[in-house]
Amino acid sequence: MEDLLAFAKRSGLNAMVIDAKDDDGRISFRTDIPLAAEIGANSDKIADPAGLMQELADNGIYTIARIVVFCDPLLAKKRPDLAILNGKWHDTRGLGWGDPLNQDVWKYNVDIAKAAAKAGFKEIQFDYVRFPERKLASSVLGLSREKRVDAITGFLGYAVKELEPYNVYVSADVFGLTTTVGDDMMIGQDYAEIARAVDYISPMVYPSHYSAGNYGLKDPDAAPYETVLASIEKGEAKTPDLSADHVRPWIQDFSLRHHYGKNEVEAQLRALAQVGVHQFMLWDPNNRYTRDVDFTVLSGDVK
DSSP states (O other): OHHHHHHHHHHTOOEEEEEEEOTTSOBSSOOOOHHHHHHTOBOOSSSOHHHHHHHHHHTTOEEEEEEEOSBOHHHHHHOGGGBGGGGTOOOTTSOOBBOTTOHHHHHHHHHHHHHHHHHTOSEEEEESOSOOTTTIIIIISOOOHHHHHHHHHHHHHHHHHHHGGGTOEEEEEEEGGGGTOSSOTTTTOOHHHHHHHSSEEEEEOOGGGSOTTGGGOSOGGGOHHHHHHHHHHHHHHHOTTSOGGGBOOEEEOSOSSSOOSHHHHHHHHHHHHHTTOOOOEEEOTTSOOOTTOOGGGTTTOOO
């Protein structure tokens, strides 16, 4: 944390996304939520959340609490009645998921959001706010597109309403391809519907996650500027009445098939600036991050 805070101050970055609940189902700090105590979800990864929030505030850092919603192997194991197919279904990683149709699952995750808000986080960011992939919702659960979308946007609408007294912003992460496809990808993520439901929508436009041929590109991972530009342009076309101020994409600072460093990160930033988006979140699963990026290429305005 000390290293990342120093990096943020040197670079001009002014926000941090911190797990409040991760994709193992563990809550990063102690709460008084009965269901969390029942399933053993509380942890001490953040021993003093209020103290951490104060330290970050003192350094001008805006704090975002990431909550992994429906991917929840701990909940699925301990309370299979709240899981997809009563806990008998697992994704390709072997993880169980909470049932997006179950309003007790909705309440549990919003209770965690409330605890994060009470600890001092300024924004709640819902991740994995979807059905699992692999056509589970349509083929196995037999849910129509309407029912899938209603479940996901319904949860977000419920969360926004419940969090109103806590004076926090609400955001949602969505797959990058949701800006482009004509359906909900069979996971309930309708880009335009989610954009209307929350304060900020965050498409994960990592070039490495696009297939050959997307946007007419032979290798999107090798074309970070073109990939991010096309993806955000498609999203803007879907939401003509949405201000760019409500779009905060995730961009890539990690390497899969191609090396990503200063030039690749800055290329993505230039693409965002080209379409009038002046805020972003930077993702490196190892938390190393490229230290010599010039973030002012984003139209000279670092956010």
